[in-house]
Amino acid sequence: MSSANFSPASPPAPIEAEHAQMLTSCIVPTRFAPPELGDQAVERRGLLAKLDAFANRKLTIILGGAGFGKTTLLSQWREQCIAAKGEDVAWLTVGSGEGDLRSFFAYAFESLQRAGVEFGQILPVSLFNTDQVGMLAFVSALVNAIAEHPKNLHLIVDDAHHLTDPLARSALGELLEQSTDNFRVTLAGRQVPAFPVSRLRLREQVGEIGPDLLAFDANETATFFQERVPTPLSMQQLHHVREALEGWPAGMQLLLHALLRHEDSDNLTQLLQHDSGFHEYITENVLSKLSSQQVAFLERLSTVPRFCDRLAEAVTGDENSEQQIQELVQLHLFVSKFELSEGETWYNMHLLFAEPLRTRLAAREADMRECHWRAAAWFAANGFLLDAVGHAKAAGMTSSIDKLIENSPMSLRSLSGLGGMRRIVDAIDPATLTTNSKLLPMGAWTFLLTAQIRRANRWIEFIAPDGDREAILQRQILEAGVALYEDDTPRVRRIAMGLHPADIDQPFLSQCLATELITAAQGAGDYDEADRVTAELASSLRHEKHEMALIVHALGTVSRLETGQALSAEQHGLKVLRQTEAVAGRRSVSSAIAAAFLADAQYELGKFEEARQTLAGRWDMVYWSPPDPMVRGVITQVRLSADLGGPPAAFNLIASVLPRFQGRRSDRAVACLLEERCRLELEQGRLGSVKLTMTALDQLATRNAGNQGFASEIELIWLVTQVRVLLDEDRHQEALAHLKSAREKASSLRRTRSLVTVLLLEAQCHSRLKQMQEADAAAQQAIDLCEAGGLRQSMLRAGAEPVNQLLGRTSKLKLSQELHEFLSAHKRKPNISPVSGVLGADGLLEKLTQREVEIIRLLGQSMSNKRIGATLGIAPATVKWNLQNVFLKLGLNTRYDVLAWMRKAEAASELQSQASR
DSSP, rough: OSSSSSOSSSSSOOHHHHHHHHTTOOGGGGGGOOOOOOTTTOHHHHHHHHHHHHSSSSSSEEEEETTHHHHHHHHHHHHHHHHHHHHHEEEEEEEETTOOOOHHHHHHHHHHHHHHHOOSSOGGGGGOOOOOHHHHHHHHHHHHHHHHHHSOOOEEEESSSGOHHHHHHHHHHHHHHHTTTTTEEEEEEOOOOOOOOOHHHHHEEEEEEEEHSOOOOOHHHHHHHHHTTTSSSHHHHHHHHHHTTTOOOOHHHHHHHHHHHHHSSHHHHHHHHHHHHHHHHHHHHTGGGSOHHHHHHHHHHHHOOOOEEEHOOOOOOOTTTHHHHHHHTTTTSSSSEEOSTTTTTTEEHHHHHHHHHHHHHHTSSSHEEEEEEHHHHHHTTTTHHHHHHHHHHHHHHHHHHHHHTOOOOOOOGGGGGHHHHHHHHTTTTTTGTTTTTTTHHHHHHHHHHHHHHHHHHHHHHTOOTOOHHHHHHHHHHHHHHHHTTOOHHHHHHHTTOOOOGGOOSSSHHHHHHHHHHHHHHHHTHHHHHHHHHHHHHHHTTOOOOHHHHHHHHHHHHHHHHHTTTHHHHHHHHHHHHHHHHHHTTTTTTHHHHHHHHHHHHHHHTEEEEHHHHHTTTTTHHHHSSOOOHHHHHHHHHHHHHHHHHHHHHHHHHHHHHHHHHHHHHHHHHHHHHHHHHHHHHHHTTOOOHHHHHHHHHHHHHHTTTTOGGGGGHHHHHHHHHHHOOOOOTOOHHHHHHHHHEEEEEHHHHHHHHHHHHHHHHHHHHHHTTTTTHHHHHHHHHHHHHHHHHTTOOHHHTTTTHHHHHHHHTTTTTTTOOHHHHHHTTTTOOOOOOOOSSSSSSSHHHHHHHHHHHHHHHHHHTTOOHHHHHHTSOOOOOHHHHHHHHHHHHHHSSHHHHHHHHHHHHHHHHHHHHHHHH
């Protein structure tokens, strides 16, 4: 029906208006207007525009949890409707316990009457009946009165989820269905009232705004905090806050209050997590609205912020867990779905919401311990071993871990738990465990993947070498992993002989084995074999989200780069790095490894700034990675330091890193650093230092003579470095002999970048001997390799002389215009001027900007980044960014190193000043 006058089946008897006064005598007057907006309320322009687009729809629904700004948005919308559109607006806030039909009668009548709707002198007597007849009479009275209203009328119902009476909901549905075109309704609440709107949806008469839209976007977040805190938040902090709070407006207001009380806090979300005001808000505005059963369910569930129906039931003991979870989701109580595995729905409880719940549960220590133990048992039974051990420790049952996981399938889904696992196995003596304990391989993997090789070996010793198939497999793959971390890739192949990743059911073990086999193949230059292993797992890896699977993907960057495909390596590396950061976070093991590989490719292409950003903030993670990503990450950092801060910066960095590699007994890493140092020393004319460096490199080459795999690169490094020294001494025939060996070694290992450098050094040697045909042949071969894959820095690393000679022979060589322009732009003269060994006089100070010097001086006053930023009037993130530049320019790693360098530089400058006087 759509007529102006709606009548029920039988007309109700009229009563006098005094009865209407009785109807509204107990109402609360504050229900008919929104709370006043503060002066600093953020205008939700985007949402207001969306509401404006819904203006011609009968019904608009706004859904969101507590504190998502529903009332604020409605208040702004109300003002816009009145001021801009000249509409009459009736406001109704439904209180808790006021959702029955009689209350809705009274409040709706009063709200509409205050908006100017005239009901005349009589009302139907059946309004007092809380049944179907009374409901229809009520709707009839409202429809007829609204139809006579001269203006457009807008009814806003806030907290509509309190409409619990089915008849009250039916009344609202009938009112929407029967009212005339001058009437609109907007409902806001934590969930949709269950009333019939299907026909309105079919007619596209329903507009909806959900919690995703209610959340503050980046601009609204910045606007909210602008000029409200003593020290403005940096863009990085604003991004972090928005991500951590998921755009929750009330959370930002609470954080603002917490910041005003604790101005010097750096960890903003942690500040809010432990703030008493935040806990009070959750208690008063969220938990107080729930039943005692729901609160108890949430408290127990807070011990496992990520859960599925089965886990929730196991932890809480509630057989109706599935229904409880669905109610929480519908109420938008900071519980949302997330992907973990196919076939089962998992949920995530926001950590900020879980913290107050855990605090409440912690007051009942026995209950909390029981929840953790229940969780440990469930995780163990379902293969989440790291989670099981963590919860067992939280339950104070570490002594029972071995028994708990006895029948648990091995399942490592993330390397992010290694830190927690390390703290657990640190306190356990493997000798006290049974030889078939699942904790033995867990402990071994924990120490291995954190580069604690000796401790990993001790745990491996206790795994039965003649036990069941799983124990034998675990031990075999672990021993291959030890060989990998010791950079002994031939031993990896011997140990893993006959094993195939695709034949292993456990994803983690399969991926670890694949990583070992691929790396070993790459060490031997067998990139076809590396690609074959990767292809064997391609289908299973495609949808994998385990970190080890992502590391397998990352190894593809190395294969592409070492076979001369720098452009393809960069593209692949960027894709993998985005995946690792999305799955495991920026500071994860997998992201550090992917970043080391990608930065190497970016540097090769001459993209220094991109390589620097890729490695920024990952130094410690790269250092504890397996040898190959560790070497690539550190050497790229050294080369970046040399390009940005000059040779002195690289010398500083090498001096600080070399002892670490020597202590770890990583000969290849030490050899790479010595090669870089010797090359720079030759450029600088530091011949005395060159002899010392070559002595150390000779010792490494002798110790590793005849080794295969990655260790054989040491011989190649020694040959190339020896050639540089021989060319510097004009011993060309000896240099040619070494170059022949170096070319054979680089070709057999398929190290295309090294081969390019060798070929250009060979061209230089032949050119000096006036053997121009041989020189041109070697140079052309190097050019062809570079043109094919985008190699750039390998050419420049040959040195200034061979590059300049190449440019002088362009009439005889086939050289693309793009490569010619690149080499011409980097044409330079050899730098043979000696430099002082005094830090203050090596020119590094002049490479720093005035801002960087100011930051270092304030750093010397033990100031934090935040205080430095406040002193200089810049954001803390800007301070951090400048410090990263300082680290690169000076070739240093830590704030302490920078301070020590600055003091020496200032002391040296003072000495020079006194000497000049």
